[in-house]
Amino acid sequence: MPTAVNLKTVTNNVGWSVLSKTSTFGLKFVTVPILARILSPQEFGVVAVAQTVVMFLSMIGSAGLSASLVLEKEEDEETVHSVFWVNLAVAVAMSACIYIWALPFAGWLGAEEAAYLLRVMAFLVPLQLCGDVAYSLLARRMAFSKDAAWSVFSESVGAVTAVVLALLGFGVWSLVAQLFVSALVRLGGLFYATGYRPKPMLSFAKVGALTKYSLGIMGSEIFNFITFQSPLVVVSRYLGLADAGAYSAANRFSSIPNQVLLAGLMGVLFPVFSHMSDDARRRSDALMLSTQVTTVVLAPLMFGLWAVAEPGMFLIFGSQWAHAWPVLGLLAISKGIMSPCSTYVPFLKGAGRSNVLWWVAMLRAALVYGFVSYGVMTGGLVAAMVWLCVANAVTLVFYSWAVFRTNNTAFLSSFYVTTRPMIASVIMAMAVRFLLEHVKAGLPGGVWWNAVAQVAVGAAAGAAIYGLLLLLTERDLLRKLLELVQERKARVA
Incomplete structure (x- = not known):
C-alpha cells in the first residue's frame, strides 16, 4: 500500500x-x-x-x-x-x-x-x-x-x-x-x-x-520537450552554435532555481495529489496553498536575477560571456512568469487528468516554437527571448484557466491569489534595477569588484523590498503557514 x-x-x-x-x-x-x-x-x-x-x-x-x-x-x-x-x-x-x-x-x-x-x-x-x-x-x-x-x-x-x-x-x-x-x-x-x-x-x-493514462503523459512530455528544447534548436539552426552555446549556458544557470524548488516539489506533489484522489476538497486546498508558496519563493528569485543579470553574467561566467547578459535576464523573466504554474503538472498527473495535461502542453509548445522562431528571424537572439516571455505570459493565463476549471474553482479569484506574489516580485525587480543604474558608478572601482558590489547591493535591496511587499500583500498566507508549523510542532510534542 x-x-x-x-x-x-x-x-x-x-x-x-x-x-x-x-x-x-x-x-x-x-x-x-x-x-x-x-x-x-x-x-x-x-x-x-x-x-x-x-x-x-x-x-x-x-x-x-x-x-x-x-x-x-x-x-x-x-x-x-x-x-x-x-x-x-x-x-x-x-x-x-x-x-x-x-x-x-x-x-x-x-x-x-x-x-x-x-x-x-x-x-x-x-x-x-x-x-x-x-x-x-x-x-x-x-x-x-x-x-x-x-x-x-x-x-x-x-x-x-x-x-x-x-x-x-x-x-x-x-x-x-x-x-x-x-x-x-x-x-x-x-x-x-x-x-x-x-x-x-x-x-x-x-x-x-495502463496505456490510456500513460499515453496522455507521453503526449504531454513530447510537447513539454518541444517547449523547453525548441528555442535551442531554432537558435542553433538560424543563428549558429556560438549563439546556441550562449543560450545554453544562460539557460542552465537561470534554470537552477527551478531545478532546486520545482523538481524537488513536483516529484513529491505528484504522489501526494494521487493519494488525495478520494478527497476533492483536500486536494483543492493543497493545490492553492502549494501554488501560492511556490510563487512566493520562486518569483522573486527569477525576477531578481533579471535585475542583476548584467553584473551577474560577467561575475559568474567571465568576460567572454558578458555580452549575453540580456539573454540571461530575459530567460529569468520567462521562467518567473511561469512561477504560478509550478504545481499544475503534478496536480493534473495526480488527479488522473493526463488528457488536460496533453492539450495544455500542446498549446504551450506551439506558442513557444512560433513566438521564438518569429523573434529569431526578425531580431536575433535577444528578440527571441523577448518573444519567449510573451509566449509564457499567454501560457500562464490559459494554463491557469484549465487547471482551475479542472479543480472546479473560480478562475479570476484563484488567478489573482496565485499571481499576486509575482506582481510583488516584478515591482521589487524594477526597483532594484532602477537603484543599480543610479549607484553603480559610485560603487568600488575595478570591473570585477564593481560587479560583486552591484550583485550584493541588488540582493540586499531586493530582499528588503520584497519582504516589505510580502508583509503588505500576503498576510493571510503567512498566517496560514505559521499555523501549519505550529500544528506540526504540537503533533511532534
Missing part, C-alpha cells in the same frame, strides 16, 4: 527533495561557471544540441508507464516487472535509432558536426530509462530521502569528473563524461535504494491497462 499522507509526511519528503536539489544547485553554481571559463561557447553548443535528441527520446521512451505505477492502488509485482521490460525494449530500440541515424538527426538540428557525439550519447537512453521503475517505486513509498541521497551523490561524482577532465584538456568529452557517470551512479543507487531486481515476468494485458 502507498504510504499514508499527512502534513509530517509531505513536509519531510519535500524537505529531503528540496535538499537534494539545493545540493545539486550548489554543484551547478560552481561547476557551470568553471566549465564555461574552460570551454568555448561552441563546445557547449555542440553538447547541448546532441543532448537534445537524447533527452527527447528518454523523456518519451517510457510512454508514461512508470508514472502510471504511482497511481496504482497496489504495488503489483507482475505489473512492475512488465513495465520495466517494456521500458528496456523501447530504450534499446531508440538507442539503435539514434546511433544509425545520428547524421540526419544532427543535420535537422542544424549541427551536423554533433553527429559523432550523438552516436556516443545514444547509450544514455537505456541508462536513464532503466531507472524509471525504481524511481516510481520510491515515489509510491514517499521515500524521497533515499532518492535525495543518491541524486546528490551521482551529481557530485559527475560534476567532479567533468571539471577534472576539462582541466586536463578533454574539451567536450568532459561534458559527455559528466552525463554518463551521473547516469550510471544514479541507476545503481536507485536499484540499491528500492531493493528492486528485474524478474522475467511480462504481461501485455497489465501493461495495456
Whole structure:
C-alpha cells in the first residue's frame, strides 16, 4: 500500500527533495561557471544540441508507464516487472535509432558536426530509462530521502569528473563524461535504494491497462520537450552554435532555481495529489496553498536575477560571456512568469487528468516554437527571448484557466491569489534595477569588484523590498503557514 499522507509526511519528503536539489544547485553554481571559463561557447553548443535528441527520446521512451505505477492502488509485482521490460525494449530500440541515424538527426538540428557525439550519447537512453521503475517505486513509498541521497551523490561524482577532465584538456568529452557517470551512479543507487531486481515476468494485458493514462503523459512530455528544447534548436539552426552555446549556458544557470524548488516539489506533489484522489476538497486546498508558496519563493528569485543579470553574467561566467547578459535576464523573466504554474503538472498527473495535461502542453509548445522562431528571424537572439516571455505570459493565463476549471474553482479569484506574489516580485525587480543604474558608478572601482558590489547591493535591496511587499500583500498566507508549523510542532510534542 502507498504510504499514508499527512502534513509530517509531505513536509519531510519535500524537505529531503528540496535538499537534494539545493545540493545539486550548489554543484551547478560552481561547476557551470568553471566549465564555461574552460570551454568555448561552441563546445557547449555542440553538447547541448546532441543532448537534445537524447533527452527527447528518454523523456518519451517510457510512454508514461512508470508514472502510471504511482497511481496504482497496489504495488503489483507482475505489473512492475512488465513495465520495466517494456521500458528496456523501447530504450534499446531508440538507442539503435539514434546511433544509425545520428547524421540526419544532427543535420535537422542544424549541427551536423554533433553527429559523432550523438552516436556516443545514444547509450544514455537505456541508462536513464532503466531507472524509471525504481524511481516510481520510491515515489509510491514517499521515500524521497533515499532518492535525495543518491541524486546528490551521482551529481557530485559527475560534476567532479567533468571539471577534472576539462582541466586536463578533454574539451567536450568532459561534458559527455559528466552525463554518463551521473547516469550510471544514479541507476545503481536507485536499484540499491528500492531493493528492486528485474524478474522475467511480462504481461501485455497489465501493461495495456495502463496505456490510456500513460499515453496522455507521453503526449504531454513530447510537447513539454518541444517547449523547453525548441528555442535551442531554432537558435542553433538560424543563428549558429556560438549563439546556441550562449543560450545554453544562460539557460542552465537561470534554470537552477527551478531545478532546486520545482523538481524537488513536483516529484513529491505528484504522489501526494494521487493519494488525495478520494478527497476533492483536500486536494483543492493543497493545490492553492502549494501554488501560492511556490510563487512566493520562486518569483522573486527569477525576477531578481533579471535585475542583476548584467553584473551577474560577467561575475559568474567571465568576460567572454558578458555580452549575453540580456539573454540571461530575459530567460529569468520567462521562467518567473511561469512561477504560478509550478504545481499544475503534478496536480493534473495526480488527479488522473493526463488528457488536460496533453492539450495544455500542446498549446504551450506551439506558442513557444512560433513566438521564438518569429523573434529569431526578425531580431536575433535577444528578440527571441523577448518573444519567449510573451509566449509564457499567454501560457500562464490559459494554463491557469484549465487547471482551475479542472479543480472546479473560480478562475479570476484563484488567478489573482496565485499571481499576486509575482506582481510583488516584478515591482521589487524594477526597483532594484532602477537603484543599480543610479549607484553603480559610485560603487568600488575595478570591473570585477564593481560587479560583486552591484550583485550584493541588488540582493540586499531586493530582499528588503520584497519582504516589505510580502508583509503588505500576503498576510493571510503567512498566517496560514505559521499555523501549519505550529500544528506540526504540537503533533511532534
